[in-house]
Amino acid sequence: MSEAAKRVLEVEHLRTEFHLRAGTVAAVDDVSLTIDEGECVGLVGESGCGKSTTGLSIMRLLPAVGHITAGKVMLGGRDLVGLSEPQMRAVRGNDVAMIFQDPMTSLNPTTQIGVQVAEPLRIHFGTSRKAAMDRALEMLDLVGIPNPRERMRDYPHQLSGGLRQRVMIAMALTAEPKLLIADEPTTALDVTIQAQILDLLDRLRSELSMAVLLITHDMGVIAGRADRVIVMYAGKIVEAASTPELFGTTRHPYAQALLESVPQLTTSSTDRIPSIPGHPPDLANLSGGCRFAPRCRYAEPACIAAEPPLETLPDGHLVACIHPVGLAQAAGAGAAEQPPAVEVVLEQPESLPQAPVVDAAARRSELADAPLLVEIENLVKEFPIRRGLGIGGGAASLKAISGVSLTIRRGETFGLAGESGCGKTTLGRIVAAHEYPTSGTVRIEGDELLKLSRAELRRHRSDLQLMFQDPYASLDPRMRVGAIIREPLMVQGVGNRRQQWERVAELLNEIGLNRRAVDLYPHEFSGGQRQRIGMARALALSPRLIVADEPVSALDVSIQSQILNLMKRLQSDHGLTYMVISHDLAVLRYLSDTIGVMYLGKLVELGPSASVYANAAHPYTHGLIQAIPIPDPKIERAKRSAPVRGELPSAVNPPSGCRFRTRCPLAQEICAELDPPMQVFGEGHVAACHFPLQSPTDDAPPRGITVAAPAAVS
Amino acid sequence: MTTQGSPQMPTQGTPQAPTQLPTVVADSEVATPTSVWRLAMITFTENRLALIGLIVLVLLILFSFVGPLVYHTNQVATNLINENLPPSGSHLLGTTPEGRDELGRLMIGGRSTIEVGLGVGLLATTFGLVYGAIAGFAGGIVDVVMMRFVDALLSIPYLFFVVLLAAIVQVNLLMLILVLSMVSWLSTARLVRGETLSLRTRDFVVASQGFGARARQVIARHITPNLLGVVVVNGTLKVADAILAFASVAYLGLGPAPPATNWGELISTGINNLFDGYWWQLWPAGVLIVAIVLAVNVIGDGLSDVVEVRLQKR
Incomplete structure (x- = not known):
């Protein structure tokens, strides 16, 4: 914050x-912050910590029940809190904005x-229609919308999510x-698009010398983009520092715990991620x-006696803690190993799901000998697109899956990655027998899924369970938790009434919830607890395969790790096989054996x-991995611009x-002519690319994968 | 109560009264939930208005069905000497143009009105619920055929339909209930079908199919309970509609023949004679219709509270 920089926003004791x-x-509660011209300030915290409300308070766009009761919001020498509604408009x-x-x-x-982008000008400056539209065109060009002149007349539904966000920015x-x-x-965008949008915001910030308040839950995004970081917890600022300072020497225990609980690309599948116990107050x-x-x-007892004030430490951190990490704790070494001294923790530490520690080599050799559970061969799924009345043949179709083959061994975790719209969810639904493929075969334990009769399939379903993304949508709001977990047992007719309730109690115990939960409704639980209840329901029939579609992407990071650890523990206890579908490569890295x-x-x-x-062979995989924001400012800032350009083409x-050639930095003519064959790049590792980033080896391909003859490669 | 499990509590919940939680006695004992009906009763009685509505409805039923046993009048013979008498000691609410006692008339009119109103409300809602849920859940060609049938019936003007049916079949009360229901269920079916379409793709329904639940199990366990809120409120409106429709059918002379009557018919008589100052022929019947429609409405409100579990306090 140099003296020369102009102060844009000053929030005092809001x-x-x-x-x-x-x-x-x-x-x-008592939030103060400043932002200078051209500066980007990051505001982070779990959901419900007040970060969005701070943003809305500055805009004075609070819902009807919200009121600013104290403090000032100074913008350009005016206090926005005191302005009338027309002045505010x-x-x-x-x-x-x-x-x-x-x-x-x-x-x-x-x-x-085009009309929407021009609207602010028409409202604020009464610009003529023609001039406003010209300016809108300029803006759409500035935010990197391809062919802006043609796009001006498009409606929002004709644009992809990334383009829509560009329009919003324009x-x-x-x-x-x-x-x-x-x-x-x-947050709603794919990592590849996220990197593009963040680059765009960065560019515009320096071009227009704007001040930016970046509100996010993603530590990685903050690390790469913000100059200063403010961490909020339960409505209060707990720590504020410059980005390198905050990530380098975190002082507040909350900020530290939040950083630790982010699964990272370096976290291997045999590590454990710590999670923050309990819930925000x-x-x-x-x-x-x-x-x-x-x-x-x-x-310690002193912490619950009085609320610690926000103080400036000698190293420039603003911290609200009696014992900032690394300062006070240094005196009593090993304090970190001690359980919390205050018995206010709502969940007992042992009831919290812990991931087992497994030896990587042992697990790999164990899996190599395991029998195949899922075999997918040449799977194709096309959704016909109906136009008008849906009559008339030769209609176009959406090619969701075009010839996928893979195998999953028993006890393995298979991670499926890709941008939204790549067909990963459809593949998961087919494996879980919720969708029929257009052609190809799916075998579960040798039984071909598509040849089963309806009755056989119904019985077979107890082996295949789905785990859902949204814990709020996956539990029937009108059923109590006991009935929810018992439902699969009733449907499949397992045991009598008493045995079923015994099983429910057993399952609740396994997911670390009290038995009294049977009598409560889903809305009485937090997101993480609901996801655990969903897990208990999926486990009720002792399935062999669980297809988890984005199991943690709707949860806060601090809770994510609880679910991930629980999934791992249940896998080792019950010998489960997982097929995990996620756009988050860090989560997959932590969970999966095979990707x-x-x-x-x-x-x-x-x-x-x-x-x-470590050795991605396909440029797309490499780009995806590169695009993940890493919560380390040094790594994040060293990255060059977005690794994958453009948007996913139409399916x-x-x-x-x-198919990747339109966005591939290495694409040449051959890529447009020939569908690249699979080549082997080490044991069990294959990729389909004409110009792979690794050199092919002559290891045997994994089962079920056809590779090109080695001669054709070189 | 003894707590066997870990002392962890769900935190998002509202404070709980321990008396309503299941008691975990011995180790082998398994926690089974408290009765759904008891919880429902508690929630319903917490809605004061609904409770009053229920009391009013019970009083109206007693008035119509038990009333004639206490208050004896001749409702068969016409008596032109006594026509259009104002309220007095011998005729508490005056007399009708036919010279019958108005209060007694309201009592026997109440019987058919309540029977038709509740009957049509119940029948049309139940049938519409099942029909709409099946169409919405089955989807595809089944849905198209079922809903086009509904559209076709809806395209026939309502009164024409009722008149036609009333002309074909012999009109008694049961027949009338069926005829009015045949018109009334259509909009319920449409409403339910639309709701079902959105419920069908919800994750908890997909999960249920994932355990191998059959369509009827999914409809019974997930679709119907989640529809109840809308359907119950819609059903109470149907009751009001049916009472008014009964009145117009009776006005056209298609209802059960006199001396049978109903509140709607009494109102239309009252309106005809309003300018002669015979207020007692209009107002009491009007008040009773408003009372029953309101009562059913607030009861519906209370019932939708019962199915809206988020409102349950404990």
Whole structure:
């Protein structure tokens, strides 16, 4: 914060309260922050910590129950808190602009994007229609929308998620605001697109010398983009420092725990990720004292006696903690090993799912001998696209899966990665027998899934279970937890009533929930607990294979690791086989033994996870791995621009030859002509590319994969 | 109560009264949940308005069915000497143009009105619920055929339909209930089908199919309970509709022949004679219709609270 830089925003002791029926809740409590011209300040924390409310308070866009009760929001010499609503309307979009997480719901579906981008100018400056449209065109070009002149007349549904977010940014920036508040701008996007959007925000920030408040839960995004970081917990700032400082020497135990619980690419499948026990406090019933104390590994009686003030440490960190990490703890060495001193922790440490520690080599050799559980051969799935009445043959079809072959061994965790729209979810649904393929075979333990009769399939279903992404949607809101877990037993007619309830109790015990949970409804549980209940239900029939579609992407990082560890423990206890589908390569790295990467309906790379991550052979895999934001400023800043360009092409008319060629930095003519064959790159590691990043070896290919003759390669 | 498991508690929940939680006695004992019906009762009775509605409905039923046993009147013979008498000691609510006692008339009119209203409400809602849920859940060609059939019936003007049916079949009360239900279930089926379409793709339904649940199990266990909120409220409106439809059918002379009557018919008589100042022929019947429609409505509200588990306090 040099003296020369102009201060854009100054928030002083902001307090925002929500007046709810249950009482008044201070969602933002005594928050102060400043942002200078051209600076990017990151605001991080778990969901419900008040980070979004801070952003909305600055915009004065709080819901009806929200009120700013104290503090100032100084922007350009004016206090926004005191402005009238009409004055505020002149500020919004003109001086401050905001972009939101979901670009689909933030754009008007009935209006052309050109008109929407021009709207702020028409409102704020009364610009003529013609001039505003010219400016909109300029803006769309600036945010990197290809062929902006043709795109001007498009409607939001005609654009992909990444393009829609670009339109949102263009809209926010048309009036050249001094401050941009970006609330989780890339959370709904794929990593490859995320990197592009973040690059764009960076570029625009320096070109327009804007101040940016970047609100996110993703430590990796913060590490790469923010100049300074503010960590919030339960409505309060707990730590603030410059980005290298914060990631280098984290002082607040919460910030430290949050950083530790992020699964990283370096976390191998035999490691354990620590998780933060318990849940954020209920803001309506605060007990006084440090708000993080009940979950803090260093907590001691002094912590619950009084709330620690936000103080500046000698090294420049602003920290609200009696015993900042690395300072006070240094005196009593080994304090980190001690369990929390305060018995306010809601879940007993032993009831928390712990991942078993396994020896990597032993596990690999064990798996190599295991029998095959799933065999997929030449699987093709096409969805016909109906236009109009749906009559008339020769209609186009969406090629979701185009010839995928793979095998999964018993006890193995198979990770399936790829951008959204690559067909990974469809593949998972076919394996779980929720969808029929157009052609190809799926064998589970040698039984061909498609040849089973309806009755046989119904019985077979107890072997195959699904685990869902959204723990709020996967449990019937009108059934109690006991009935939810018991349902599969009733459906399959396992045991009598008493035995079924015994099984329910046993399952609850396994996922670390109290038996009394049977009487409660799903809404009475937190997201992580619900995901555990979903897991218990999936386990009820002792399945052999669990297909988990994005099992943790709807959860906070601190809870993610609980679920991941639970999945690992249950696997070793019950000999489960997992097929995990995720866009998050770090999660897959942690869970999987084998990884498959899909691109536009094709499997482009397959191999043992260690080998795929260390020596990715396909440029797409490499790009995907590169695109993951890593919570380390040094690594993150060293990266050059977004590794994968452009957007996923349409699956209705996929590109000829190699499907990735339109976005591949190495593409040449042959890529458009020939579909690249699979080649071997080490034991069990194959990839389909004409110009692989590794040199092929002559190891045997994994079972079920046909490779090109070695002669044809060189 | 003894707690056997780990002392961990769900945190998001509202504070719980320990008395309503199952008691875990011995180690082999397994926690089974408290009765759903008891929880439902508690929630329903917490809605004061619904409780009042229930009391009003019971009183109206007693008035119509038990009332004539206490208050004896001749509802068969016409008596032109007594026509259009104002309320007095011998005729508490005056008399009708035919000289019958108005209060007694309201009592026997109440019987058929309540029977038709509740009967049609129940029948149309049940049938519409099942029909719509099947169409929505089955999807594809089944859905298309089932819903086009509904559309075809909806395209026939309602009154024409009722008149036609009433002309074909012999009109008694049961027949009338069936005829009115045949018109009434259509909109319920449409509503339910639309809701089912969105419920069908929800994760918990997919999960249930994933255990191998059959369609009827999924409809019974997941689709129907999640539809109840909408359907119950819709059903209470059907009751009100049916009472009014009964009145118009009776006005056209298609209802059961006099001396049978119903509240709707009494109202139309009252309206005809309003300018003669015979207020007692209109207002009591009007108040009773409003009372029963409101009562059924708030009961529906209470019932939808019962199925909306998030409102349950414990």
